[in-house]
Amino acid sequence: QSALTQPASVSGSPGQSITISCTGTSSDVGGYNYVSWYQQHPGKAPKLLIYDVTKRPSGVSNRFSASKSGNTASLTISGLQAEDEADYYCSSYTSSSTWVFGGGTKLTVL
């Protein structure tokens, strides 16, 4: 049950777009369309942004979008805003009937 691989940090200026990658294996990310993404502000609980690879829950801004290719999933945030500064985590269901999270990515809005 190794954690999915995410970049430790990314940054961007307001209005720009950034992409966070999430790399797993054929036993998790590549094997199922059960990838989700979470935003976590300091001291707060995580918030669901994306599920089933590309689906956004109601109430989540359409500035958040996601995709998957092979064993790598990606989250894109367009039109960066100051409030997007947070930690972001991916998650995937696995072939062991368990779930695994990525190590997390700290987004800095310059």
Add this chain to the structure above:
Amino acid sequence: QVQLVESGGGVVQPGGSLRLSCAASGFTFTTYGMHWVRQAPGKGLEWVAFIRYDGSNKYYADSVKGRFTISRDNSKNTLYLQMNSLRAEDTAVYYCARSGRNYYDRSGSDSAFDIWGQGTMVTVSS
């Protein structure tokens, strides 16, 4: 409103035990699977355990298998995590989270941890 409230955290010595609770409200608890997820200080999220809506199946991370037990009381709308043989590396904020699939109408998805509690801190230290 839809809400999860954890309780039961605290300071415990290595080798000790603790039971966490997660009280659910605002939704039909009996139709959703539930997770426990933890986060060590300054670290990322780690999935801990999952229980199906009816308690029929339970799954655990290797790091807690054999030491932790997830359970639920659907008559009390409450999820539990019994933690035994605690180690320093179990120190973390423990969150309960709802699985997004509604097993009554099959809506939603198992991939979504769609509702989270505020977390309860567990510190394992002598």
